[in-house]
Amino acid sequence: MTIKVGDKLPAATLRTIVDGAVTEVTTEDLFKGKTVALFAVPAAYTRTCSTKHLPGYVVNADALKAKGVDTIVCMAVNDAFVMDAWGRDRNVGATVMMLGDGNADLTRALGLDKDSTANGMGIRSQRFSMVVEDGILKSLDIDPPGQFGATSAEAMLDRL
């Protein structure tokens, strides 16, 4: 079952790197009292993700925050080390928080996982974006496999 607009985000623990150390980030801490623009990609370092999806949110970070977004999150079923290295490679800096859902715990709880075993990538996330206000899902956009459009930063700007 995929999460629906109006639902509360399920509880899960994600991970990020802070000052070189792996740090846990609970969904409660992440979403409580905040407006969060979250986008998820099938994998770090892949072409669409690296050339369009993540860069779009980096470039438009100020514009998104000007529209009331407190935190921009990039999530993938990769570990925190990979997400951090990828963020540095793409010069994300403080614009976008790079969160690893390495066990796919949150992705599965959202019903937005997909089986990429045939591509040698195990269980991954679908490409999606969401706006979450104080832990409640306000909008959800999912790109069909192999496509990129509805989940872009530009599309999210139009929504906010």
Next chain:
Amino acid sequence: MTINVGDKIPSATLKTMGADGPEEVTTEDLFKGKTVALFAVPGAFTPTCSAKHLPGYVTNAEAIKAKGVDTIVCLSVNDAFVMGAWGKDQNAGGKVEMLADGNADLTRQLGLDMDASGHGMGVRSKRYSMIVEDGAVKVLNQEPPGAFEISSAEAMMKQL
């Protein structure tokens, strides 16, 4: 059951990053008629792996090959995109083949997998090294969790 010295390496398909994207590498192609020095790490871009393990094999690649090794392989339960990016980051090109076991197919068959869910990393590989001659395991060095010593490039040089 962990693989033993003398056993044949099981069949599995790994992936590597080619010029136009991920390419398949079967264990048959990888090991047939060759002497292969393979080391496996729990995760790309992690501190020990990036600071010591992979760099040791990159630095000693020529010396290892001078001792009769045809191919040096770095294996991890990460996808080909991550392994490719990590290899580039660590200047492994032409020295160490960065192979991805993204579904942990080979790692599980070798009995060298570990559950890293507690660290938000799902199923991963233990840290080990092996020398494989024409598909048969000649030497296996398995590190205890958290240790890095017997699977180093320097240790392998003494076993060749």
